[in-house]
Amino acid sequence: MKRKLSGILTLLLVLVVQIAFAQDNLITGTVTNGQGMPLPGVNVLVKNTSRGTQTDFDGNYAIRASEGEVLVFSYVGFKAAEYVIDESTTRVNLTLEEDAAQLEEVVVVAYGTQSKRSIVGSVVSLGEEVLEEQQLTTVTSALQGNVPGVNMLTSGGQPGENPTIRIRGIGSINASAEPLIIVDGAPFNGNINSISADQIESMNVLKDASSTALYGSRGSNGVIVITTKKGAFNSEPGLTVTAIGGVSTPAVELHDVLGTNQYMTYAWEASRNAYVAAGNAPAAAGQLASNNLISQLGYNPYDVAQPVDANGNLVPGANLLWETDWEDEILRSAALRQEYTVGLNGGGEKTRYFLSANYLEQEGSVKESNFERVTTRLNLESDVRDWLKVGLNTAYSTSSQNYPTQSGSSYQSSIQWIYSVASLYPLYRRDEQGGLILDGFGDPIYDYGQNEGLVNASRPVFNNENAVGSLYKYRILNKRHNFNANGFAELTFTDYLSFRSNLSYEQYVFDSYNYADTEVGYASNVGGRITQNRNVTTTTNFINSLNFNKTFGNHTINADAIMEAYEVEFDAFSAAGEGFLPNVYSLSGRTTPTSASGSINSERLVGYLGRLGYNYADKYFIEGSYRRDGSSRFSADTRWGDFYSVGGSWVISDENFLNDSTVLNYLKLKGSYGELGNNNILDSDGNTLYFPYIQAFETGWNQGENTGVLLGGVVDPLLTWETTAMLNVGLDFTLLNNRVEGSVEYYNKESVDLIYSQPLAPSTGNTDITTNVGSIRNYGLEFMLRTRNIITDDFTWSTSLNFSVDNNEITELTQDSFISGTKRWEEGRSLYEFWIQEYAGVDPATGMALWYMDVENSAGEQTGERTLTSDYSQADRYYVGESLPDIIGGFSTDFKYKNFDLNALFNFSFGAQLYDYDYAGLMDGFGTLGYQQSPDLAARWQEPGDITKVPKLLNANQDFGSTSTRFLFDNDYVRLKAVTLGYNLPQSTVESLDLSSLRLYLRGDNLWTWQTHDGVDPEQSISGTTNSRSYILKTVSLGLNVKF
Amino acid sequence: MRKNFFKSIFLLGILLSIVGCSEEYLEDPKPAGQVSEDVVFNSRAGVEAYISGIHRRARGQWTTGHDAGGINSVYFARVAKGNDVIIGTSWFRFDYEQANREPTYRRTSFTWEFPYFMINQANTLINGIEASETLSEEEKTELKGQGLALRAFYYFQLAMEYQHTYTYDATLPAPPIYLELSLEGKPLTTLQEMYDLIISDLTTAVAGLNDSRLNKSYINKAVAQGILARVYQVTENWEGAEEMAHAAYGGNVEAVLDASTYDDGFNEMSNPEWLWAMPQYADQTMYYFSAPHAQADFNNPSYNNAYINSNFVDEFSDTDVRKLFVSYNPSVSWQNYITTKFNFVDFGVDFSIMRYAEMILIEAEALYWQEQVDAAHDLLYKLQVNRDPQAVKSGATGQAVLEEILVERRKELYGEIGVEWFDAKRLRRGISRDATHRVVVDLAPDDKRFFLKIPQSEIDANDAVDESVNSNR
DSSP: OHHHHHHHHHHHHHHHHHHOOOOSEEEEEEEEOTTSOBOTTOEEEETTSSOEEEOOTTSEEEEEEOTTOEEEEEOTTBOOEEEEOOTTOOBOOEEOOBOSSSOOOEEEETTEEEEGGGOOSOEEEEEHHHHTTSOOSSGGGGGTTTSTTEEEEOOSSOTTOOOEEEESSOOOSSBOOSOEEEETTEEOOSOGGGSOGGGEEEEEEEOSHHHHGGGGGGOTTOEEEEEEOOOOTTEEEEEEEEEEEEEEEESSOBOOOOOHHHHHHHHHHHHHHHHHHTTOOHHHHHHHHHHHHHHHHSOOOBSSSSOBOTTSOBOTTOOBSOOOOHHHHHBOSOEEEEEEEEEEEEEOSSEEEEEEEEEEEEEOSBTTOEEEEEEEEEEEEEEEETTEEEEEEEEEEEEEEEOOOOSSSSTTOHHHHHHHBOTTSOSBOBOTTSOBOBOTTSOBOBOOSBOSSSSSSBOSSSTTOOHHHHHHHOEEEEEEEEEEEEEEEEEEEETTEEEEEEEEEEEEEEEEEEEEOSSSSTTGGGTOEEEEEEEEEEEEEEEEEEEEEEEETTEEEEEEEEEEEEEEEEEEEEEEEEOOOTTOOSGGGOSEEEEEEEEEEEEEEEEEEEEEEEEETTTEEEEEEEEEEEETTSOTTTOEEEEEEEEEEEEGGGSHHHHTOSSEEEEEEEEEEEEEEEOOBBOTTSOBOSOTTOOOEEEOOOBTTBOOEEEOOOOOTTOOOEEEEEEEEEEEEEETTTTEEEEEEEEEEEEESOEEEEEOOGGGTOSEEEEEOOEEEEEEEEEEEEEEEEEOSSEEEEEEEEEEEEEEEEEEOSSSOEEETTEEEOTTSOTTEEEEEOEEEEOTTTOOEEEEEEEEOTTSOEEEEEEEESOGGGOOEEEEEESSOSEEEEEEEEEEETTEEEEEEEEEEESOEEEOHHHHHHTSOSSSTTBOOOGGGGGBOOSTTOOOSBOOOOOSSOOTTSSSGGGEEEOOEEEEEEEEEEEEOOHHHHHHTTOSEEEEEEEEEEEEEEESSTBSOSOOOTTOBOOSOOOOEEEEEEEEEEEO | OHHHHHHHHHHHHHHHHHOSOHHHHHHOOOOSSEEOHHHHHTSHHHHHHHHHHHHHHTBSOOSSSTTOSBHHHHHHHHHHTSSSEEEOSSTTHHHHTTOOOOTTSHHHHHHHHHHHHHHHHHHHHHHHHHHOSSSOHHHHHHHHHHHHHHHHHHHHHHHHHSSSOTTTOTTSEEOOOOSSOOSSOOOOEEHHHHHHHHHHHHHHHHHHOOSOOSSTTSOOHHHHHHHHHHHHHHHTOHHHHHHHHHHHHTTOHHHHOOGGGTTSOSOOTTOTTEEEEEOOBTTBOOGGGOTTHHHHOSSSSSOOOEEEOHHHHHTSOTTOTTOOEEEOOTTSGGGSEEEOSSOOOSTTOOEEEEEHHHHHHHHHHHHHHTTOHHHHHHHHHHHHHHHOTTOOOOOOOTHHHHHHHHHHHHHHHTTTSOHHHHHHHHTTOOBOOOTTSSSOOOBOTTOGGGSOOOOHHHHHHOTTOOGGGGTTO
């Protein structure tokens, strides 16, 4: 991998050396706007030549020109300026005037671009300057804290895994609620982590109906439109090299766990209490507990046979022979991250190009976990003739991910192990006296708790496994290859009519390899197992559009007619075998081939689209879109769906009565309404269902050599589109000489004909049916404010705040209620309201846990009163909180002082609740001996009269750890998501080095977290439950960016 | 002019390529790996494939718990509730502690959902065969017999697991009955209705089936007779039980027993003593869900979680081939012995669902209850002497013969099908545990802990069943 990279570097360097040639004068300078703010990205050209450059992030540029030549400065939304070079010119500082007539920013929207002014919907645009402020392994992570209305969760510390993104609430249940991702105009079906941040020019989030309606069937969960970099016409080749490296540790601390000595005495107490409960006298129970403790635990970490006496004290002289700190053994103390980028861009009069290569290597929080990636991209665009423009964007990315199990409930799951296996169990095998057992080479042997012997042999917790050993003895390797070619041709018939054809092809190969050891662990009895899956997803997308845009005086009309054909083919192949020699890691080494399977599924979609827009004097805008979609996922009778939107906006500030306002610079009112669809139906495991309307007999259920088929689950043959109606109203404004810029938006999204797995009575033989049932509403308010607080020559300070208040409500169900895990759905409630047993503390008399239950009168009706019960099965469930936050958002602040800059981005979330299963397991009070427990059990009930919230320790089938509000916590948090301190070398120094810029920076991600519930990362899951996930990393890095 | 010509050609080409029938374009994708109903019910091979699929689904990783993965785990949960086998602190421990019956527990929902899944498949099978226009009447009768026996077998499990035994009170509510696909949950029935259906299905099945079958994991006449014999044990139709058990093993004790195979590891369905089996293969396995093997074998990687009560060990004579016990940890009373009966040699271990020896003992018991005590005793002795050539016929008379038969059932079937629980429940005797146990919990006769509560998921989704169903359960 590294060799490949250095090869690319050399190649690029050779290229640069060949291109660079001497010019007469080096002209440098800074381009600013009317407010003195530097303007990045201004095109600086030497008139009538192919020489050109762009200003950097600080508005600086450097270009060579000779006497008599003319520099042309141009930037969208500003009047172009020219400057004639004379003999002595070395520095040209320039202020560009805003061009009121010219439309300001151009934003990439559905199937095209629009000026920001003309947008009637809700679009938030993130430029490369935002992406450059963070270390993004997955580019979409940049949306967190930057875009209001986007709820994002990064679950776990495995690098290369992508965050969950929900735009404007959760409008789908059994259809995917993930936003659609569009890269350079075509839907993206690969893994988003195959695109590195350096390739991206902008990432726009389309949130409302008018901006997404053209994606019709797939736009209801919002759309993320990614545009890659292109280079600039008439510019010199610019070479950028970036290197950044750092170290990571978990962003928050783990839950505390008990040490061995404490564990043993607590275990004795739990066992004694159980013997007492079974009818033994306390003294006899204490003796029994003492006698049986070691046999119950299976291991004795002490140098005496019966380490805890009948009174629950460690016997004097008992010494620990070992004590395992599983966290230390499993998690890295420092994970390394390094990333290198080389980018080249430029262009001539007719052709422009962008070329980049990026290498990333990041280690995860769990030992052995890592992610390594190489991405490359070449974008070319050429004006072949004045009427024909063609372009081709190609990208290839390959990554490899070592992914030890670090969430969930399989035995080797890392975090679960830390929270489950007591420290009294040894990492390495011990004999009955506690001595280390060594192998033939004198090395210790991982203890799998599955050995012959009476003590120190058979572990009652996760026996035949060792999570530390599994990091090295198992291999879970994911490889991904993503190839993308996206070409277009654009014909211009007249200045108002053009035709564009866009064909994109993407092939995504996901290869997973799973090796289980031959001698230890879960496949040791069959001599190890290798399972390999290779899934190839091929997407072809073909879009043809006819575009009309003409202005007649004050009237401007634009119209698009578009046709889209989309096909995805999913080709899955898998094989597994058992019976390997040690250290044989290839499937061919198997003695028993245990499975081979494969299938090819595909889906297709055809769409006919139209968009019609009209504006009067760039002041009144109205726009309508319509799309008719047919999808192969539905039956012929139900596959066509009609989607549309209408929207309008009014630039109030252009009205005469506001023209003279000194306070208000810009004010726009906008509104839109539309209906969109979703066809991305998933099964309960989140897998795509290609034919959810067909019930059939499934093959593969063979009995020995006899072919077998089995009837699949019931289906609704008339299943059809899930439709979402969306309303958006907003106000965009700038105030006080453009010092303050902001927007407020209200949205209301109502999903009707929701696609949902309606529970069936299990006695029918089916537990659910996927059908169009019910409706969900998401509504909320989004707020965004940017201010430029201080602007002086040396010092600038700007801040930005955004937040959203999002609400979720079930508006229609076909039955009174559904139970869904820890939630119950009923009309008027949120999808994510917890409906669980309510904990009422501990009975001071008995030490048993108490829960609330409803009081019923003799007729069996509820009286509305509640009473307490120590019988968990009698406890009633109540609505007790919600996993969706009330308010989420971000805050950022930017300082620049001379050559230094400091910026920080915080994101926050308030009002959500989190159910912590991890902690529940640690607090169950020794229901099963051997399982790790929490030091918080110190507050347990011990004798009658004790007032506490922690029940007694009891080694029995008790429900102390069962689902209840005891483990439901407020989950408010504020996180310093990114902070960067940068220093740009002075221009003079840079020039003397023959560079165009050099920047050094220190960067920290997730450095600081404030949270109301400690011990787990606050980002867990939309449904607000933990799952023994590994921890998000905080990273400190040092970076260097050089532009040649 | 020329430029416009090119442009027009280009545009025309594009337009031609997109105009085309989009309906056809959308029809093209077809599901992979599926077979339609016609294919299944139009031929004997198709129906047999479906039957194979149903048998295959009788095992699998049904849940996330390694104690709930097929008919074998229903049986082993019964084993765990007895006195002869002691469960450690891993899987099945809560069954062992007689405390695994609450509406939200995995045992409760699995033992409900699994049989009903199989019943729905059996209903589809039965109704599909009836509706078939290509199968001959002869084929229909025989194939349908397999479906009816399957359906009855699973309804029988539900009847046993979710209510008192039939003889306690047959009017008590029992799980709902479905004879065809329904999306609506149905109300509870009574034990009487349920046993009427079970017996009627099995009687039809016995009449329609013959001796042939694809292999020992399928149902033929003898298997249906064996299931019916068990059902008659519960309803105490001793004449029927005698007739069915006798027919199931053929009446020749020596011909169906081979004592030398008892210690073969209980993992190969080719064993001549097995009547009905659930096989596994390296590529068709439920891995560590394979109780009893995955629980009881201490020689191969397993959960090492099932021990043998030392008092039970003492009931065997040393020359008994079934005395497959080794001392394990004499210092802890409940870990004193383990058994080598179940060899978890690999993931391909087969399970015995029904063996001839059980049929012989059912016949003996049925004879006893019909007051043919001597005949019962003689038959019992035939089995005893097969298992232990040095066995001496006991001097038992009267009820002692019954007790001897019941002990013999435990000695013959320990670890396999939960025989202790089955006998204690149907004979309304209760289960008393010895002091050697890890947890001493006694079940009184007709204790509620002999059955499970109705799962919460059923109450939540079935309009015909409400919360009150579990009151006083």
